Amino acid sequence: SAPLDPPLPPAQNGTTYTPTEATHIAKSYPSGPLRSKAVNAMISLKYVETSLRTVYRMIHRFEAGKLLPDDWNPQGRASILTNDEIDAIVEKWTKDHPRSNSLLGTTNDKKKDKGSSGLEFSLDDVKTILAEATRARIARKGGDPNSAPRSFNRTTLKNYAVLFQSKVNDFFVAGTAPSL
DSSP states (O other): OOOOSSOOOOOTTSSOOOHHHHHHHHHTSOTTHHHHHHHHHHHHTTSSOSOHHHHHHHHHHHHTTOOOOSSSSOOSSOOSSOHHHHHHHHHHHHHHOTTTTOSSSOOOGGGBOTTOSSEEEOHHHHHHHHHHHHHHHHHHTTSOGGGSOSOOOHHHHHHHHHHHHHHSTTEEETTTSOOO
16 A cells, blocks of 8 residues: 555654644544554554544544543543642632632632631632633644533532632632631
8 A cells, every 4th residue: 555645643642642742633634544543553553552433533523622531541531630730729819819819819808718727719719710711622632612511510629619718728719718
């Protein structure tokens, strides 16, 4: 069979393509036999350690504007925010609002938690953080930011609220602040 034209570029990390990288490369070939040949070449050259079907599933996810995973074989559901993103969010808000040292800058005296040194925020505030971060991640990966989820499971919101609490001592979510 004739060589692939253009040939596959080397992987950015030197060994394997990420799902996003493989998707962009595969989409650079026209749909049909040439794209199939390119994906098969990725597999035979060990640039991807997955099946033809999985690569095509990633292409369809990308075309639908959905977020692609960072790795080929993630265990369980992917986190909404990475540890680096969480640290960046906490750092930004604490730098922007050093006096209150709260994660969100929306100080509201009515929301003060009696007996605590922090502010109390609703789960809607955490939902806003997650929605903005998800839209930004989808846009960075070349997807449609409007496809980002607009709602999150209440348990997910509480879990991220606890995570934020662990990063900023005086960040309290409504109903979860410790009583003194």
